[in-house]
Amino acid sequence: MQTKLKISEIFYSLQGESTFAGLPCIFIRLSDCNLRCNYCDAAYTWREKGELLSIADIIDKVNSFPCNLVEVTGGEPLFQDACFSLLSMLVQAQKTVLLETNGSFAIDAVPAAVTCILDVKCPDSGSGDSFTLKNIQEIQNRSVNRPGSCELKFVLSSKNDYQWAKEFILTHKLTGLLPILFSPVQDRIKAQKIAEWLMEDGLNVRLQLQLHTILWPEISRGV
Numbered sequence: 001m002q003t004k005l006k007i008s009e010i011f012y013s014l015q016g017e018s019t020f021a022g023l024p025c026i027f028i029r030l031s032d033c034n035l036r037c038n039y040c041d042a043a044y045t046w047r048e049k050g051e052l053l054s055i056a057d058i059i060d061k062v063n064s065f066p067c068n069l070v071e072v073t074g075g076e077p078l079f080q081d082a083c084f085s086l087l088s089m090l091v092q093a094q095k096t097v098l099l100e101t102n103g104s105f106a107i108d109a110v111p112a113a114v115t116c117i118l119d120v121k122c123p124d125s126g127s128g129d130s131f132t133l134k135n136i137q138e139i140q141n142r143s144v145n146r147p148g149s150c151e152l153k154f155v156l157s158s159k160n161d162y163q164w165a166k167e168f169i170l171t172h173k174l175t176g177l178l179p180i181l182f183s184p185v186q187d188r189i190k191a192q193k194i195a196e197w198l199m200e201d202g203l204n205v206r207l208q209l210q211l212h213t214i215l216w217p218e219i220s221r222g223v
């Protein structure tokens with residue numbers, strides 16, 4: 001029997017986040033999530049049923065687009081065990097593979113060739129304390145073995161979140177080791193504020209704005 005995954009959508013767009021922002025990219029968005037962040041902009045992934053697709057069908061769809069960069073995202077992709085097989089098959093198919101995960105699942109079994117972009121949920125997300133701390137060691141190892149193979153993302157709702165995120169990266173000695181991205185939650189905090197705090201603190205952290213929401217502000221999915 002073929003392994004199947006519950007898929008919310010597969011689409012071709014421009015990468016809007018991470019250090020890959022601005023590049024054409026195929027997105028495989030898996031259904032379901034184990035968290036319920038209060039700012040979730042992809043709630044349809046866990047409110048709707050999604051479509052069951054085999055890995056072969058997913059790869060066929062990916063191959064129909066003129067692009068080699070593929071992001072597996074969600075929802076929470078690692079919530080479905082078969083995601084690990086999908087990642088391996090994409091690597092075998094010679095794709096450049098990104099995984100965007102909410103950080104609550106261990107990434108040990110993710111193929112080393114995959115670039116992992118991990119969210120660390122801040123307190124005001126409503127999903128604080130969800131980060132799997134054993135991922136820290138794995139992130140450190142991967143970043144030494146293949147620089148740039150992990151990125152950390154913090155989505156900030158408040159100054160409180162900023163202070164918490166700053167404390168987190170300093171406590172775990174992460175600055176300089178891997179790209180760290182701070183993003184504002186739209187309508188809660190101004191990007192300019194984060195820019196000012198980063199400059200005041202001289203943090204080796206990148207302010208990230210969602211490029212796709214700037215390019216296509218009227219479209220909420222499939223971009």
Ligand code: SF4
Nearest residue numbers: 033035037040075102
């Ligand atoms: S982890 Fe992502 S998909 Fe899941 S609830 Fe939070 S924002 Fe939504």
